[in-house]
Amino acid sequence: MIQDSKILSRQEVAQGTMAFHLAKPSGFSFRPGQAFEVLLPNAAPEASGEDRGHAFSIVSAPHEEELVFATRMRDSAYKRALRALPDGAELDIDGPFGSLILHKNPARAGVMIAGGIGITPFMSMIRHARHNPSEQPLALLYSNRRPEDAAFLDELQVYARTLRSFALHATMTDMANSTRPWDGATGLIDAAFVHRATAQLPDPIFYVSGPPGMVQAMRHTLEQAGIDDEDVRSEEFFGY
Template sequence: MKTYSVQLQAQEQLAEGTLAFHFTKPAGFEFIAGQALDLIIGEQGDADSEWDVRHTFSIVAAPHENELVIATRMRDSPFKQQLKSFPVGAQLQIEGPYGELTLGEDLTRAVVFIAGGIGITPFMSMLRDAAHQQRQQDILLLYSNRRPEDSAFLSELQQLSQHNPRFKLIATMTSMQDSGQEWSGETGYLDAQRIQQYCQGLNQPIYYISGPPMLVEAMHDLLDEAGVDEDDVLSEGFLGY
């Protein structure tokens, strides 16, 4: 896998406890919406484990954009604390791209994205790319968060749904009792019945799941309960993100 040098351009707060990091896009780095990269911030010999110097992130930016963007929940891990400490202009390395959580070529079949929390990141790239390409495919996003305050990219997603008639957003909040914001959308957890209801009328949907491993596993079970063929489900789990 080829290694590229990138420069940190900006940090951006997306939600409570969630930051985006913007990097220059190196010449020759081409990717498909939904793919990922490894961000490298040091040498293996300088750290207790590889996790302290290297992490895998989905690329939030779309392929046509002139920068690379990743987003992550900020934890107290050595990697994330060091990443947060880098000043604008710092030089880092990436490897990639790789990953198969990408859109297929059959536009007649609908796409259903199911995301929990920071699992939204690969779908942001795909949705931005779909809007840019004016992709003629029905796309439904089921996006679950605890509170609006925790929901990265929520405003952008709402705007995308307003401007793209082929894209529908259903965001649900599971802990509104802990929120200081108003919310008029869906609440509660996704279940098989709700998923069936939301997907009613879609043509032969293909399901994409992204989020913490426990959510991915739970969504696989719910889709099975809802009668979805496992061959129509693609997933990606975000360990420790």
């Protein structure tokens, strides 16, 4: 259902990545991990569907008063129009939709694997877990080229220190081109990385989010790690 909203504020959450805070329409409800479409105002009649609207995972948790999404600010017609909108600008949202939702059995761990901007649906899940503490073990395997590119990294590191049931396993793959210090893991998430991060977790279900190539590669890695395909759920991000 299309509803009215507006831009409240924005902030840079990584180099080249912006988070937009929107007004939450009355009665709008969603589950952590779901998405919505953001429809820009005053799109030219000849504009393609991609220039008028774009689907984004919701970063905020259901209890939060605002709706937040984050995106790489690439040089596309849609992103240029989005960047040009001032705070207070009205727009429409359509949703929610999507099935990348954490399972309900608290006895089974949830393992989230994100590449780059694929972190967005997992932020909603983790924020929800912080607001509604549970004994369900959660782990995030988060790969980026550099710390500069890792959206919400500082927030996630705080959660890793303060949430007893949450573990963060972040890795960087291009530290040679970074100007920020990093004393964590480096290199790709491979089968050995997965084993180290999940060996002590009870009967985990895996969730993978990121660019299509990354999702396909991670599904292959999980297969190499001996993970049954029935225990893997994924969502691909196109053009983020």
